[in-house]
Amino acid sequence: xxxxxxxxxxxxxxxxxxxxxxxxxxxxxxxxxxxxxxxxxxxxxxxxxxxxxxxxxxxxxxxxxxxxxxxxxxxxxxxxxxxxxxxxxxxxxxxxxxxxxxxxxxxxxxxxxxxxxxxxxxxxxxxxxxxxxxxxxxxxxxxxxxxxxxxxxxxxxxxxxxxxxxxxxxxxxxxxxxxxxxxxxxxxxxxxxxxxxxxxxxxxxxxxxxxxxxxxxxxxxxxxxxxxxxxxxxxxxxxxxxxxxxxxxxxxxxxxxxxxxxxxxxxxxxxxxxxxxxxxxxxxxxxxxxxxxxxxxxxxxxxxxxxxxxxxxxxxxxxxxxxxxxxxxxxxxxxxxxxxxxx
Amino acid sequence: xxxxxxxxxxxxxxxxxxxxxxxxxxxxxxxxxxxxxxxxxxxxxxxxxxxxxxxxxxxxxxxxxxxxxxxxxxxxxxxxxxxxxxxxxxxxxxxxxxxxxxxxxxxxxxxxxxxxxxxxxxxxxxxxxxxxxxxxxxxxxxxxxxxxxxxxxxxxxxxxxxxxxxxxxxxxxxxxxxxxxxxxxxxxxxxxxxxxxxxxxxxxxxxxxxxxxxxxxxxxxxxxxxxxxxxxxxxxxxxxxxxxxxxxxxxxxxxxxxxxxxxxxxxxxxxxxxxxxxxxxxxxxxxxxxxxxxxxxxxxxxxxxxxxxxxxxxxxxxxxxxxxxxxxxxxxxxxxxxxxxxx
DNA sequence: CCTTGAAATGTTGACGTAAACATGGCACCA
DNA sequence: TGGTGCCATGTTTACGTCAACATTTCAAGG
Numbered sequence: 001x002x003x004x005x006x007x008x009x010x011x012x013x014x015x016x017x018x019x020x021x022x023x024x025x026x027x028x029x030x031x032x033x034x035x036x037x038x039x040x041x042x043x044x045x046x047x048x049x050x051x052x053x054x055x056x057x058x059x060x061x062x063x064x065x066x067x068x069x070x071x072x073x074x075x076x077x078x079x080x081x082x083x084x085x086x087x088x089x090x091x092x093x094x095x096x097x098x099x100x101x102x103x104x105x106x107x108x109x110x111x112x113x114x115x116x117x118x119x120x121x122x123x124x125x126x127x128x129x130x131x132x133x134x135x136x137x138x139x140x141x142x143x144x145x146x147x148x149x150x151x152x153x154x155x156x157x158x159x160x161x162x163x164x165x166x167x168x169x170x171x172x173x174x175x176x177x178x179x180x181x182x183x184x185x186x187x188x189x190x191x192x193x194x195x196x197x198x199x200x201x202x203x204x205x206x207x208x209x210x211x212x213x214x215x216x217x218x219x220x221x222x223x224x225x226x227x228x229x230x231x232x233x234x235x236x237x238x239x240x241x242x243x244x245x246x247x248x249x250x251x252x253x254x255x256x257x258x259x260x261x262x263x264x265x266x267x268x269x270x271x272x273x274x275x276x277x278x279x280x281x282x283x284x285x286x287x288x289x290x291x292x293x294x295x296x297x298x299x300x301x302x303x304x305x306x307x308x309x310x311x312x313x314x315x316x317x318x319x320x321x322x323x324x325x326x327x328x329x330x331x332x333x334x335x336x337x338x339x340x341x342x343x
Numbered sequence: 344x345x346x347x348x349x350x351x352x353x354x355x356x357x358x359x360x361x362x363x364x365x366x367x368x369x370x371x372x373x374x375x376x377x378x379x380x381x382x383x384x385x386x387x388x389x390x391x392x393x394x395x396x397x398x399x400x401x402x403x404x405x406x407x408x409x410x411x412x413x414x415x416x417x418x419x420x421x422x423x424x425x426x427x428x429x430x431x432x433x434x435x436x437x438x439x440x441x442x443x444x445x446x447x448x449x450x451x452x453x454x455x456x457x458x459x460x461x462x463x464x465x466x467x468x469x470x471x472x473x474x475x476x477x478x479x480x481x482x483x484x485x486x487x488x489x490x491x492x493x494x495x496x497x498x499x500x501x502x503x504x505x506x507x508x509x510x511x512x513x514x515x516x517x518x519x520x521x522x523x524x525x526x527x528x529x530x531x532x533x534x535x536x537x538x539x540x541x542x543x544x545x546x547x548x549x550x551x552x553x554x555x556x557x558x559x560x561x562x563x564x565x566x567x568x569x570x571x572x573x574x575x576x577x578x579x580x581x582x583x584x585x586x587x588x589x590x591x592x593x594x595x596x597x598x599x600x601x602x603x604x605x606x607x608x609x610x611x612x613x614x615x616x617x618x619x620x621x622x623x624x625x626x627x628x629x630x631x632x633x634x635x636x637x638x639x640x641x642x643x644x645x646x647x648x649x650x651x652x653x654x655x656x657x658x659x660x661x662x663x664x665x666x667x668x669x670x671x672x673x674x675x676x677x678x679x680x681x682x683x684x685x686x
Numbered sequence: 687c688c689t690t691g692a693a694a695t696g697t698t699g700a701c702g703t704a705a706a707c708a709t710g711g712c713a714c715c716a
Numbered sequence: 717t718g719g720t721g722c723c724a725t726g727t728t729t730a731c732g733t734c735a736a737c738a739t740t741t742c743a744a745g746g
Contacts, residue, residue, distance in 0.1 A: 031733065
């Protein structure tokens with residue numbers, strides 16, 4: 001795990017002393033210049049800056065962090081950063097953190113070791129951060145995470161909601177909107193391609209779909225289960241396409257919706273004339289497939305911003321704030337894949 | 344910028360001394376336990392681990408970094424992490440770094456300040472990293488980057504190739520393959536939707552397209568210029584769709600290809616019967632649009648892996664290695680958007 | 687030319703860790 | 717029973733920075 005950390009002492013660049021010597025001042029004066037203190041005569045400041053330039057000096061962040069007790073960095077925990085939701089949220093977090101003067105470190109939490117003292121071992125893993133944002137903890141639970149004592153945390157992963165301050169998209173309302181939209185168009189029922197059953201967002205969307213149908217007095221058909229990938233949506237779509245009774249499908253995310261779209265094309269079923277589709281997420285490409293995908297958009301950038309805001313509140317207060325949950329609204333975007341059912 | 348770094352001293356968690364006191368041993372013994380040294384009696388080790396657990400101790404990474412001269416972290420510079428290529432490469436980098444015991448910090452290089460001593464100021468920006476990977480430096484040049492002296496670097500951004508060790512996809516061969524494929528199918532010419540003209544990858548792909556056509560004795564038609572987004576591909580597509588002479592289009596990336604696909608649909612031009620399309624990148628969704636997109640796939644994971652490998656070589660050698668350039672092959676993946684031209 | 691005081695600069699020390707070196711204890715063998 | 721040597725543990729020190737406190741410089745007014 002820590003091959004890097006245990007490597008021998010490295011030669012590091014020039015230190016504040018070297019600069020001081022070259023500029024003919026004390027180290028403290030160099031420090032004042034590099035922290036932007038005002039109490040330095042312009043003449044002196046220039047001498048110091050020249051010396052810095054000449055030596056290629058940059059302050060040692062480790063020493064700074066040790067001295068100040070802060071790292072100027074936020075940890076971000078997520079698996080598979082390339083996924084749409086993760087990538088967009090990450091971008092939002094990075095942008096917001098940058099605006100606040102923090103950088104973002106992609107933290108790898110150690111896999112649960114099998115030895116008895118696992119929690120201590122896990123805690124030994126990297127954490128050169130002032131706080132931790134968890135976008136997706138995969139199978140980790142609040143117990144297995146074994147976070148260092150007092151580390152501020154903010155989460156978006158619904159598995160951890162209730163344990164830590166959380167920011168989540170309003171998936172329930174979004175799902176209700178999606179199903180409601182299809183019902184209002186006149187569909188008799190709405191089928192569902194769900195996320196994996198061990199996924200909380202998946203279950204939330206599925207439950208909301210079911211509830212909305214039941215409220216309309218409709219017995220929900222058995223949902224098909226996918227794994228978020230377009231491939232799984234395609235596979236599910238092949239089965240749905242074979243059933244002429246299917247006129248409307250709510251997909252738990254956009255990727256699966258696109259897989260479904262392809263399956264319907266290949267089966268010769270027209271979208272939206274014969275079958276309507278609603279996705280979830282609002283990925284950028286949804287607008288440019290044909291027909292453009294009707295979807296429930298999440299505001300990932302806002303989620304990222306809010307996560308950072310919530311985390312920095314704790315960092316600055318030097319304490320975990322009381323459990324809090326912020327809901328970010330979702331928005332139904334009606335495009336080209338929904339229409340009234342064939343008469 | 345450094346509001347975080349200049350904040351006052353923070354209370355930090357328990358230190359190695361606290362653990363030592365509680366366990367009734369010296370600090371050095373605690374250190375030996377936390378670094379996994381073998382020279383500790385099992386009995387003692389357990390006492391220490393118990394004390395760690397009790398106090399919620401985790402080693403102070405800043406002190407470790409200061410002591411060892413290494414951070415156990417790699418910097419990753421990129422703008423807009425949510426873009427396909429960036430996100431996938433990032434994922435590859437993170438995975439490879441993790442395997443080597445390094446974490447990844449998303450570095451923000453300071454915007455060029457307008458003051459005279461810009462380079463020194465820029466150098467002051469965060470760099471608690473042992474090396475830097477530049478995926479995309481946007482408008483930065485080797486001069487404006489003003490990297491700290493001796494910081495190992497590896498780049499994938501073709502703008503910086505030649506200045507630093509680089510890993511790039513073989514876009515030229517990929518483009519030649521794409522155009523060649525279309526010509527072999529019998530198309531008389533191949534149109535092109537290019538990337539923005541200030542983009543090196545864009546220019547590389549465009550030049551290779553042009554060269555391949557000229558080698559076949561064909562005068563290249565004027566390319567349309569996009570900005571990598573599906574929207575720009577859609578806009579370009581509307582113009583191409585209006586020209587009945589267009590039977591084959593090579594798009595500089597997949598997003599634009601999908602935008603083009605939609606435009607052709609809307610114009611009633613059948614793909615691939617009337618118009619063939621080849622994209623570039625190999626995004627996951629390409630396989631699940633209809634028809635599945637023929638494209639030139641980049642091996643982003645391999646690029647990420649190679650970047651890390653190349654960077655760590657320098658980190659371990661404590662020096663910049665001689666300029667080096669590794670080319671990662673691309674692969675033409677023929678799917679459903681290419682066919683012989685209408686007769 | 688001296689006083690006064692504010693501004694500029696210097697000195698000291700502590701942050702937490704781990705390498706290097708120092709010491710102490712115990713098993714094993716003659 | 718007295719070495720002999722290795723293994724476990726303790727002590728010292730330096731890593732680079734910056735706040736707090738100490739000292740020097742210098743301009744302005746008498």
